[in-house]
Amino acid sequence: MAGEGLLLQLEVAMNPEGGPSAQGGRFRPHLRPRTREGWIAVFLFLGLFALAEPPFVHTLANRVEPWILGFPFLYTYLLVLYCALIGVLIWALRRKL
DSSP: OHHHHHHHHHHHHHOTTOOTTTTTOOOOOTTSOOSHHHHHHHHHHHHHHHHTSHHHIIIIIOOOOSOBTTBOHHHHHHHHHHHHHHHHHHHHHHTTO
16 A cells, blocks of 8 residues: 555654564654554544534624623533533643553
8 A cells, every 4th residue: 555655764764773564663754643542632632623623603792681600601611511521631741642
């Protein structure tokens, strides 16, 4: 496959003496999560982030009423989403994902 050739070229460029394949290991990029919990954190973060973006915000939360604890609904909605996003990042950091 073309992707495997690209990974091999990247591996050789990063370590010309012989990459992980030369030592019996396999080159694995760090951009993809390696564990099940890593995948959960990525999809949870992306899902929550999507709910904070215009297509969802304009249809679900683009209103002032009802007021919640003195704040308009839109601000409360975004505050809850952003706190949840920060919570996912802290959870991933504590689990060393």
